[in-house]
Amino acid sequence: MSSFAAQAKAKGLQVVEKKGEAFASSESWFEDDKVVSFVPKWKIKDGEGMLENVEALLPKFCQVVKEKERSYCMHYSFVGPSDDGYVICREGYTSGDGVLKHIEVVGDLLQEIKQYADIVEVTIQGPAGELEKLKKPLAHLSPQYFPTVPGGFRNKYV
Numbered sequence: 001m002s003s004f005a006a007q008a009k010a011k012g013l014q015v016v017e018k019k020g021e022a023f024a025s026s027e028s029w030f031e032d033d034k035v036v037s038f039v040p041k042w043k044i045k046d047g048e049g050m051l052e053n054v055e056a057l058l059p060k061f062c063q064v065v066k067e068k069e070r071s072y073c074m075h076y077s078f079v080g081p082s083d084d085g086y087v088i089c090r091e092g093y094t095s096g097d098g099v100l101k102h103i104e105v106v107g108d109l110l111q112e113i114k115q116y117a118d119i120v121e122v123t124i125q126g127p128a129g130e131l132e133k134l135k136k137p138l139a140h141l142s143p144q145y146f147p148t149v150p151g152g153f154r155n156k157y158v
Helices: 003-010 050-068 096-105 107-113 128-135
Strands: 014-018 021-025 030-032 036-044 073-079 086-093 117-126 144-147 153-155
Touching: 036 050, 036 096, 036 128, 050 073, 050 086, 050 096, 050 107, 086 096, 096 107, 096 128, 117 128, 128 144
Parallel strands: 117 144
Antiparallel strands: 014 021, 030 153, 036 086, 036 117, 073 086
16 A cells, blocks of 8 residues: 555545555545635835845744744745835634734734834635624724635645
C-alpha cells in the first residue's frame, strides 16, 4: 500500500485500490467553511523613509501573530507593497471574536504603523452571524461585509 493510502486510512478515509494506485474516497475530507477573513488595505504615506518603516514593521506583525494567536488564527500574510504604495494584509480567523482578539494583540504595532500608512479599505468575509459580532466594534473602520454563501467548504487536512 502506498504512503498516500496509509495516510488516508490513518485519517479515517476509505481507500480504494485501482491498478496499483490508491485513491481516497470520502466526503469527509472537507468541512463547512466558517473562516472569517479580515483584509485591511494600507496606503503608505508619501515621504522619506515611510516605505522602509512599513516594510520593517510587517515581519514584526507576523512574529507577534505566530507567538500569540495559535488558537484562533487560520492564516496571516502581507501582499505588497505595490508599485503605487499599497500593502494588503490577508488574515483568517476561526470567528469574529478571533478578529477582535487579533486587533487587541497587535494594538501597539497598529499604532506604530499608522505613523507611516493609513488604512484606506477593509473587507471582511465570513458567516453572517460572525460578521454581526464585528459591526459595532469595527464601525470606525467602515468595513465592507460579505457574508459567505451556505454550502462553502474548506479542506480539513491542508
